[in-house]
Amino acid sequence: MxxxxxxxxxxxxxxxxxxxxxxxxxxxxxxxxxxxxxxxxxxxxxxxxxxxxxxxxxxxxxxxxxxxxxxxxxxxxxxxxxxxxxxxxxxxxxxxxxxxxxxxxxxxxxxxxxxxxxxxxxxxxxxxxxxxxxxxxxxxxxxxxxxxxxxxxxxxxxxxxxxxxxxxxEGGDAGRDGIGPVVWGSDPTRGDAVRLKGAWRPRFAQEGQTVFRWATTELAPLIERACEKAGVAPGDLGGIVTHQANLRIIESLVRRLSVDGVVVARDVVDSGNTSAASVPLALSKLVERRELEPGAPVLLFSFGGGLSWAGQVVTCP
Incomplete structure (x- = not known):
């Protein structure tokens, strides 16, 4: 394969x-x-x-x-x-x-x-x-x-x-895939916590406190599982690029993961929450600015409406 x-x-x-x-x-x-x-x-x-x-x-x-x-x-x-x-x-x-x-x-x-x-x-x-x-x-x-x-x-x-x-x-680095195994899922019982509903003029709405508590208490173990499946410890990552929803969520996740010294994307400060665009936007900027080493393992992890999540460790291009 x-x-x-x-x-x-x-x-x-x-x-x-x-x-x-x-x-x-x-x-x-x-x-x-x-x-x-x-x-x-x-x-x-x-x-x-x-x-x-x-x-x-x-x-x-x-x-x-x-x-x-x-x-x-x-x-x-x-x-x-x-x-x-x-x-x-x-x-x-x-x-x-x-x-x-x-x-x-x-x-x-x-x-x-x-x-x-x-x-x-x-x-x-x-x-x-x-x-x-x-x-x-x-x-x-x-x-x-x-x-x-x-x-x-x-x-x-x-x-x-x-x-x-x-x-x-074919072949490649025998130690690690360029795109690691995904960890993904959803909690549809809380699907309305982030929503876009309406036929022709939907409007974004969310239950902010529900999302904040969910993200800061339940996502760190999922991130750790993505790292484990890729065979890399969180502290050995070259970078972490999570969904840019809120800087307070990002900082809470980083504290829970104990990843001092790892480059962490904080593009939310300048770009706000761009939903599905936030992870590739932040990753591309870090690579363009050469803040990530080529070949370094980088965690990508996004979360939100559904409530859903998906993440994997990739090799930085």
Whole structure:
């Protein structure tokens, strides 16, 4: 069976920056209130760009960085929960824009856990021989589903996209797969804790305290299990990239894992919560800034609506 690896990454964010001070002029809030509760300072908001625009921009950068031809791509999947288009899929539109001919293309909606779920799905497909190279994208335009009158949620959300080219190869590092075994699941009994409901104009809503308690008390053992399945101790990781939901959640998880000295993504400060885009967006930025060593084991772990989670250890490209 072939091994898989992330061959290249790319990301894209809209130009428009929305600050906490901007939001304080829209709803009853303040920069201090937002920073204390979420750690967020700014977020990007797309004015004209669509989810497809964001996804295609990030995917195009990843494809260019991989050195592959569009014809080499056999699978395109976009993780998103904010797409306005039901059919054709965002993935099919991205494939069309990039000139990818004949690839299987589909969207995957697992809320904020979408990208790592899609990465595992592509990993399994490539290992089974269904394709040799895949484009895996997380893209969200959360501003389309934001209630801009709700101060508890509008301060959280941002727009953006991140993408990875995943490749299968024979042999490779005998000690560790480039994409480790996934740990994933859901707790549908608490599915309404994070939700996007409504036929044509859904709005993001959540039970903040429920999500915070769940994330800070129940996710650390799942992260440890993902590390165990990959054969690496949390303290030996080169980096940790969790869903960028809230800086307080990220800091709590890091404390529970006792991973002093490990590079931890904190892109939520600048980008807000970009749902399924947050993990690939944060990972791509860390790699671009050379804050992660090539070949280092990096934990990816995302969680959210469902309540769902998915995570794996990958080798940094």
């Amino acid at each position: 072939p091994r898989t690896r992330i061959a290249a990454l790319g990301h894209h964010q809209p130009d428009h920056v929305l600050t906490n001070h901007d939001l304080a002029g829209m709803v009853e809030t303040s920069d201090e209130w937002i920073r204390q509760r979420t750690g967020i300072v700014t977020r990007r908001v797309a004015r004209e760009e669509t989810v497809t625009d964001l996804a295609a921009a990030a995917a195009g950068k990843a494809l260019a960085a991989s050195g592959l031809d569009p014809a080499d791509i056999g699978l395109v999947t976009v993780a998103t929960c904010s797409a306005q288009d039901r059919c054709p899929s965002i993935a099919a539109q991205v494939a069309g824009r990039l000139g990818v001919p004949g690839a299987v293309a589909f969207d995957l909606n697992n809320g904020c856990a979408g990208f790592t779920t899609a990465l595992a799905t592509a990993d399994h497909s490539l290992r089974a021989g269904a394709a040799r190279h895949a484009l895996v994208v997380g893209a969200e335009k959360m501003s389309d589903v934001t209630d801009w009158t709700d101060r508890s949620t509008c301060v959280l959300l941002g727009d953006g996209a991140g993408a990875a080219v995943v490749s299968a190869e």
